[in-house]
Amino acid sequence: MASEFAVELRDVVKKFITPEGSEMAAVDHVTMQIRNGEFFSMLGSSGCGKTTSLRMIAGFEWPTEGDVYIEGKPMGHLPPFQRNVNTVFQSYALFQHMTVFQNVAFGLEMEGASKDEIARRVGRSLEMVQLTGMDRRRPRQLSGGQQQRVALARALVKTPDVLLLDEPLGALDLKLRKEMQLELKALQQQLGITFIYVTHDQEEALTMSDRIAVMSKGKIMQMGTSVEVYERPANRFVAEFIGESNFLEGKVKSVKGDQAVVDVPAWGEELIGIATGKVKAGDDVSVSIRPEKVRLTDKQGIKENSLEAVVTTSTYIGSDTHVYLDVRGQRFKVWEQNRISTLDPRAYYANGQKVWVTLLSENTLILPKA
Amino acid sequence: MLKRLRENKSAQGTLLISPTLIVMIGLLIIPLILTLIVSFGQRSPDGNVIYSFSLDNYIRLAGFSTDCTGGASFCFNPLYAQILWRSLALAFNTTVLVIALAYPLAYFIARAHPKRRTTFLFLVLIPLWTNFVIRVYAWMMLLRKEGVINIILGWIMGLLRIPFTPLEMLYTPGAVLVGMVYEFLPFMILPIYTSLEKIDNSLYEAAADLGANSIRTLLRVTLPLSMPGVVAGTILVFIPVMGTFIVSDILGGRQVILVGNLIQRQFLDARDPTFGSAASLILMVLTLIVTYFYTRKFGFGEEIVVA
Numbered sequence: 123m124a125s126e127f128a129v130e131l132r133d134v135v136k137k138f139i140t141p142e143g144s145e146m147a148a149v150d151h152v153t154m155q156i157r158n159g160e161f162f163s164m165l166g167s168s169g170c171g172k173t174t175s176l177r178m179i180a181g182f183e184w185p186t187e188g189d190v191y192i193e194g195k196p197m198g199h200l201p202p203f204q205r206n207v208n209t210v211f212q213s214y215a216l217f218q219h220m221t222v223f224q225n226v227a228f229g230l231e232m233e234g235a236s237k238d239e240i241a242r243r244v245g246r247s248l249e250m251v252q253l254t255g256m257d258r259r260r261p262r263q264l265s266g267g268q269q270q271r272v273a274l275a276r277a278l279v280k281t282p283d284v285l286l287l288d289e290p291l292g293a294l295d296l297k298l299r300k301e302m303q304l305e306l307k308a309l310q311q312q313l314g315i316t317f318i319y320v321t322h323d324q325e326e327a328l329t330m331s332d333r334i335a336v337m338s339k340g341k342i343m344q345m346g347t348s349v350e351v352y353e354r355p356a357n358r359f360v361a362e363f364i365g366e367s368n369f370l371e372g373k374v375k376s377v378k379g380d381q382a383v384v385d386v387p388a389w390g391e392e393l394i395g396i397a398t399g400k401v402k403a404g405d406d407v408s409v410s411i412r413p414e415k416v417r418l419t420d421k422q423g424i425k426e427n428s429l430e431a432v433v434t435t436s437t438y439i440g441s442d443t444h445v446y447l448d449v450r451g452q453r454f455k456v457w458e459q460n461r462i463s464t465l466d467p468r469a470y471y472a473n474g475q476k477v478w479v480t481l482l483s484e485n486t487l488i489l490p491k492a
Numbered sequence: 493m494l495k496r497l498r499e500n501k502s503a504q505g506t507l508l509i510s511p512t513l514i515v516m517i518g519l520l521i522i523p524l525i526l527t528l529i530v531s532f533g534q535r536s537p538d539g540n541v542i543y544s545f546s547l548d549n550y551i552r553l554a555g556f557s558t559d560c561t562g563g564a565s566f567c568f569n570p571l572y573a574q575i576l577w578r579s580l581a582l583a584f585n586t587t588v589l590v591i592a593l594a595y596p597l598a599y600f601i602a603r604a605h606p607k608r609r610t611t612f613l614f615l616v617l618i619p620l621w622t623n624f625v626i627r628v629y630a631w632m633m634l635l636r637k638e639g640v641i642n643i644i645l646g647w648i649m650g651l652l653r654i655p656f657t658p659l660e661m662l663y664t665p666g667a668v669l670v671g672m673v674y675e676f677l678p679f680m681i682l683p684i685y686t687s688l689e690k691i692d693n694s695l696y697e698a699a700a701d702l703g704a705n706s707i708r709t710l711l712r713v714t715l716p717l718s719m720p721g722v723v724a725g726t727i728l729v730f731i732p733v734m735g736t737f738i739v740s741d742i743l744g745g746r747q748v749i750l751v752g753n754l755i756q757r758q759f760l761d762a763r764d765p766t767f768g769s770a771a772s773l774i775l776m777v778l779t780l781i782v783t784y785f786y787t788r789k790f791g792f793g794e795e796i797v798v799a
Contacts, residue, residue: 182697202700215698219716228712232703280702 125194128284128316129156129179129207134188136174148174150340151188156284156318156333161310163319163327166337166363172320175337176286179318180209193283203232207284208277212292214269216261222248222272223257229280247279250309267298274309284316291326303329324364328352336360354398358408358489368416368454370409374401374488382488384409389429389450395486408489414457415485418445418471423480431479436471445471449479531769539763549770572754572771576778579750582665583733586672590729591722593673594680598721599714601681602688609689616681624675628742631671635661635743663745671739676732680725687721688714723790727783734779751775 136149149171156162164172177183178190181202190197192205208229217225226244235243248254251271261269270290277285287306291299307330310317321327327334328348336343336351336359343363344356355361358369372384375392382397384407393409401407422428431447431454440460447454456479462469471477497503531549534542553572560567601612619627634640642658649656661667691714699709737752744750751771758768 180697180701182700201705202697203703203705207701209698209701211694211698213692213694215692215694217695217698217713217717228699228704229702232708276698276702 125191126157127155127191128158128160128193129318130154130191130194131175131178132188132191134175134178134185134190136171136178136183137186147186147340149178149185152337152340152342153188154335154342154345156316158316159314161307161317161319161330161332163321163331163334164337165321165324165327165334167322169339170337171340172322172335172337173288176209176288176318176320179284180207180286181205206282207286208280208282209286209288210270210273210277210290212289214261214273216269216272216276218261220260221257222253222259222261222264225261225272226257226276226279229276233280243279244275247275250278251275266293267302270294270302274306278309278313278315282315284318285310287317287319289321290319291321299326306330328364336363338363354396355410355487355489356399358410358491361408361410361487361489366413366455367410368413370411370452372407372409372488374403374405374407376403377401381483382407384488388452391429393481393486394483395488396484397488399490401488401490406491408491410487410489411481411485413444413455414442414459415482416454416456417480417482418456418458419478419480422478427481427483429479429481431477433471433473433475433477435473438470443470445477447477447479454479527769527772530766531773533766535764535766541766549767550774552767553770553774575749575754576751576774578665578748579734579752579775580778580782582669582672582750583730585669586676586733587726587730589669589673590676590680591684591725594677594684594725595718595722598681598684598688601685602691613682613685616678619674620678625738625742627675628671628739631667631674631743632662635667635670637662662743663747665744665748667743668740668748668750671743672733672736675736675739676729679728679732680722683724683728684718684721687718687724691717719790723787723792726786727792730786731779731783735775 131152131154134149134152135147137145137147140146148169152171152175164175166172174183178185179192181197181200181204184199192207197205217228220228223244226247227240230240230243244257245254248257251274253268253271253275256264256268256272261272264272270293273290290306291302294302303326306317310330319327319330328351331348333345333347334351335345338359344351344360346354346356351360352364355364361367362369370386370388370393372386372393374397375383375385377383377397380396381394382401384393384395386393386409395409417423419428422430429449431449433445434448434453435446437444437446438460443458443460445456445458447456458471460469497507529543530541532545532547534544534546534548536542555568555570555573557567557569558565597616601609601616604612632639636642637658637660639662641661646656646658695713695717696709699713704712735752737750737756740748740750740753741756744753751774755768755771755775758764758771762768
């Protein structure tokens with residue numbers, strides 16, 4: 123491989139003209155490096171710039187400023203058919219007038235491959251996505267999941283350096299989506315190709331990715347592994363977007379190493395926690411506590427970290443019980459795992475029950491406001 | 493009664509199509525049967541129909557005649573076959589030219605900004621607001637010897653000091669072809685536009701992504717996917733061109749006679765409805781045969797309605 127990075131975006135800006143005639147930056151000074159063989163996800167809600175970024179890598183859009191590098195080479199205004207990347211489209215974009223075989227063979231024909239080679243490579247590609255024997259069908263005759271596999275085979279048969287996937291599982295039902303997530307991940311590891319995956323589904327991104335770029339309003343909010351973005355969100359946006367959290371507003375009193383002491387007026391308490399970003403004394407910050415990282419006890423635990431609370435609602439959802447609390451006038455949620463199989467209602471918390479909430483400093487995150 | 497109708501799907505269907513059915517039977521099927529009967533009849537000297545079963549009209553159409561110059565009792569003159577062939581060839585040429593002109597325009601409109609598409613389609617339809625005959629007549633003003641085109645050409649040649657004799661354009665097969673192409677262009681643009689407009693942009697992107705440049709995308713993706721529109725347009729253009737007589741009447745004069753003119757003259761000038769009926773039926777059969785083989789190969793373009 124020519125370069126350490128499969129794909130690189132250097133200070134890329136993409137501006138569009140809105141229907142009202144004003145300029146809007148869909149991608150706003152984005153820099154990212156995607157390593158060879160990496161499963162990289164761009165995660166964000168619609169309009170965050172993830173799809174535009176992907177389309178610039180594919181060559182369907184060209185950056186207004188900055189440039190996209192593939193295998194170390196600047197792409198400039200190179201058209202899609204001259205880039206060694208392939209795309210799996212959200213709508214699959216299968217050619218309805220061609221059979222499955224012809225769809226997959228299309229890209230090889232464009233390369234001028236021989237008939238024998240096309241037959242061999244298409245066969246192998248269809249086998250890889252478990253569609254052997256379907257080659258004479260028309261896309262219309264296939265289920266959504268099968269069409270998705272054809273789209274995948276059609277892109278992979280070209281043996282691209284990088285495979286771009288634009289919400290490829292969006293149209294599938296939940297069960298099929300989960301199966302395909304694991305299959306895609308396995309396929310990526312088996313082939314060793316770089317995958318760049320665009321999704322708005324945080325669980326999907328966490329399940330599959332080596333690294334995730336969390337995006338909002340055209341900017342990257344955080345880039346890191348699944349564990350990093352979940353356990354050490356860089357700011358409030360990331361903590362709110364990925365998973366669930368209890369948030370409290372506060373002001374930093376002091377910082378020592380990666381720990382900070384925050385004054386939380388709503389509770390009239392000082393909390394000690396981990397500062398994930400750069401904060402200094404006097405900063406307004408958000409304190410984030412994940413609901414599954416809180417312990418509930420009947421009696422007061424560690425004195426300085428225990429707060430008395432009242433259960434307002436308790437919802438049994440099978441594996442967990444979601445307990446909603448009133449902690450000194452603030453709503454607070456706690457996910458309690460149902461570790462013991464029992465019919466005893468006392469194990470599942472009753473409305474109005476008094477409990478003690480124990481917060482550990484390693485589970486208390488101090489986040490700069492983004 | 494109403495309750496029974498509510499439960500009976502096939503009765504509902506019958507009820508829904510019956511107005512059309514009555515019109516079709518009264519104004520198409522019965523007249524067609526009458527035409528067939530008349531075509532086997534003979535013309536009386538005063539221009540009435542003598543009902544009989546005679547194949548004379550069809551024999552005459554095929555070119556055989558007992559009314560020969562030079563005293564022969566039997567002769568062959570393929571005049572009518574030539575007229576039929578000319579009509580067929582003209583219909584074919586018109587259709588090909590119309591496709592060639594309509595396709596790029598339809599493509600341009602389909603790829604234009606959605607807001608502009610309506611404007612462009614509106615512009616395509618504007619000529620249809622003017623009466624058919626007037627539009628053809630306007631071409632006469634352009635093409636005739638003292639017409640606009642010759643005036644402009646003469647003026648240019650005058651400036652260049654090149655001697656110029658006005659071109660004879662009117663009353664030529666070329667003039668009829670130009671008129672036909674002009675008249676039927678919108679009927680090709682609209683169905684092609686409809687089928688092109690349905691092609692999702694991601695398909696063009698997928699083709700480019702897989703290594704196809706714009707020419708190969710056009711040949712392998714755009715053209716095949718828009719074939720239903722071309723087929724529908726071909727049917728909408730070919731059939732009327734086969735039968736029309738106004739364009740050839742005005743722009744072709746006595747020089748370019750098509751089946752349509754032949755039929756019209758038999759009914760209105762020669763007052764021989766029996767021969768006119770036979771010619772009508774032959775035209776119909778010929779058109780049906782061409783359409784049958786065409787649609788068997790390409791379909792009716794029904795996908796643009798259904799899909």
